Amino acid sequence: MNSFENTSEVIAVLGGTGNLGSAIARRLAMAGRNVIIGSRTAESAENAAQALGHNARGMANADAARGADIVIVTVPFSAHEATLREIAPHVAGKLVVDTTVPLVPPKVMRVQLPKEGSAAQRAQAILGEGVSIVSGFHNVAAHKLITDEEIDCDVLIFGDEKAARERIVALAELMGMRGIHAGALANSAAAEALTSVLIFINKTYSADGAGIRLTRLHTAE
Amino acid sequence: MNSFENTSEVIAVLGGTGNLGSAIARRLAMAGRNVIIGSRTAESAENAAQALGHNARGMANADAARGADIVIVTVPFSAHEATLREIAPHVAGKLVVDTTVPLVPPKVMRVQLPKEGSAAQRAQAILGEGVSIVSGFHNVAAHKLITDEEIDCDVLIFGDEKAARERIVALAELMGMRGIHAGALANSAAAEALTSVLIFINKTYSADGAGIRLTRLHTAE
Numbered sequence: 001m002n003s004f005e006n007t008s009e010v011i012a013v014l015g016g017t018g019n020l021g022s023a024i025a026r027r028l029a030m031a032g033r034n035v036i037i038g039s040r041t042a043e044s045a046e047n048a049a050q051a052l053g054h055n056a057r058g059m060a061n062a063d064a065a066r067g068a069d070i071v072i073v074t075v076p077f078s079a080h081e082a083t084l085r086e087i088a089p090h091v092a093g094k095l096v097v098d099t100t101v102p103l104v105p106p107k108v109m110r111v112q113l114p115k116e117g118s119a120a121q122r123a124q125a126i127l128g129e130g131v132s133i134v135s136g137f138h139n140v141a142a143h144k145l146i147t148d149e150e151i152d153c154d155v156l157i158f159g160d161e162k163a164a165r166e167r168i169v170a171l172a173e174l175m176g177m178r179g180i181h182a183g184a185l186a187n188s189a190a191a192e193a194l195t196s197v198l199i200f201i202n203k204t205y206s207a208d209g210a211g212i213r214l215t216r217l218h219t220a221e
Numbered sequence: 222m223n224s225f226e227n228t229s230e231v232i233a234v235l236g237g238t239g240n241l242g243s244a245i246a247r248r249l250a251m252a253g254r255n256v257i258i259g260s261r262t263a264e265s266a267e268n269a270a271q272a273l274g275h276n277a278r279g280m281a282n283a284d285a286a287r288g289a290d291i292v293i294v295t296v297p298f299s300a301h302e303a304t305l306r307e308i309a310p311h312v313a314g315k316l317v318v319d320t321t322v323p324l325v326p327p328k329v330m331r332v333q334l335p336k337e338g339s340a341a342q343r344a345q346a347i348l349g350e351g352v353s354i355v356s357g358f359h360n361v362a363a364h365k366l367i368t369d370e371e372i373d374c375d376v377l378i379f380g381d382e383k384a385a386r387e388r389i390v391a392l393a394e395l396m397g398m399r400g401i402h403a404g405a406l407a408n409s410a411a412a413e414a415l416t417s418v419l420i421f422i423n424k425t426y427s428a429d430g431a432g433i434r435l436t437r438l439h440t441a442e
Contacts, residue, residue: 109404109405109408110404110405110407110408111338111339111404111405111407111408111410111411112407113334113338113410117332117334118332141437152436152437153436156418180422181421181422181425181426182418182421182422183330183331183332183417183418183421183422183425184330184331184332184421186331186332186333187330187331187332187414187417187418187421189332189334189410189414190332190411190414190415190417190418191418193408193410193411193414194411194415196404196408196411197377197403197404197408197411197412200402200403200404200405200408201401201402201403201404201435201438204402204404205401205402205438205439207437207438207439208437209437210435210436210437210438211435211436211437212433212434212435212436213433213434213436214422214431214432214433215373215374215431215432215433215434216373216428216429216430216431216432217422217426217428217431218426218428
């Protein structure tokens with residue numbers, strides 16, 4: 001990629017004050033990317049942006065989406081549909097990255113995929129075909145991503161357009177992780193479901209943020 | 222486990238002349254377990270058993286299920302329902318291990334989970350609540366399992382009963398793999414879906430049997 005394009009591109013992280021969102025925003029900002037933190041209120045977004053530094057800005061989710069080229073959605077599943085409907089007028093022709101895992105409390109250790117097949121397909125249904133959707137980052141432990149530690153987890157990236165996936169595979173690598181092309185958006189069901197499995201495994205084996213690594217694969221790490 | 226119980230227990234591998242089934246039967250027989258290979262016809266099952274040796278026997282699927290304590294189902298998804306209906310009269314109170322991945326040709330690289338949520342839940346619906354069902358071995362490359370190579374892939378084991386899961390985690394380890402408790406039978410959707418992702422990854426990265434390893438987990442390997 002051209003580094004000028006990289007730095008001029010604006011990335012909004014919606015739900016950017018949450019655990020996963022703040023970790024993604026931090027890694028992208030530290031890598032020199034132009035980041036807008038989105039949150040329900042402009043005030044909390046601005047506070048988070050100020051705390052982050054690196055010229056990050058904070059805005060309400062809709063304004064953040066309006067001002068960005070890539071919109072990363074990191075809200076809880078309970079806020080998924082409302083957030084997507086709120087940003088829908090502002091993301092036509094843009095790339096939306098959905099990180100949402102359809103956890104349904106209280107049984108978060110049990111796979112409960114939505115009727116559309118996956119949260120990612122639900123996002124596509126809500127935003128329509130004019131929006132390019134990629135999903136990923138489902139299996140990364142947010143409390144590890146917020147640190148400077150190496151992340152011992154591959155990032156499966158799903159999407160129906162290879163070029164769009166490639167942009168997010170590159171972002172994952174910029175954030176210090178191995179991004180893997182994992183197929184169509186429908187395949188997002190695998191990583192979304194795996195998150196409940198990992199929560200179960202963390203509890204059963206007293207693991208601190210279990211992840212997955214693909215084996216027998218030879219890619220640049 | 223008590224080794225006397227181990228060796229007296231009879232394990233049927235239905236679809237045992239197929240790629241995955243023959244590999245599982247071979248590893249179990251070589252580990253000293255009492256194996257029956259099941260197939261659509263007794264003749265092909267007997268031939269496979271004779272080729273395998275280790276006192277393995279061959280029978281038609283229904284007879285194999287009748288004679289076994291543990292029944293491992295390794296048939297293609299297209300034969301899943303018919304095979305389960307055929308063995309249903311013979312597996313009450315037994316442990317059925319479903320390895321079926323709901324691949325729907327020609328789009329086998331695309332996740333297409335059945336309406337029940339997973340093949341494993343479909344098996345439970347067909348066999349009824351009187352049968353204990355565990356699922357696993359979805360992500361292991363059969364052409365590696367048939368060799369004596371070390372398998373660089375963890376085996377996620379799903380089931381609603383912990384004791385039943387534990388028996389199959391132990392079987393996976395007997396076969397030389399790390400078995401992992403991965404939660405309720407509903408969670409089988411994760412590993413079933415992941416198989417389509419792995420097929421995509423094999424093609425995209427020219428990998429020869431990509432698998433997964435859980436990270437940040439400390440179990441006996």
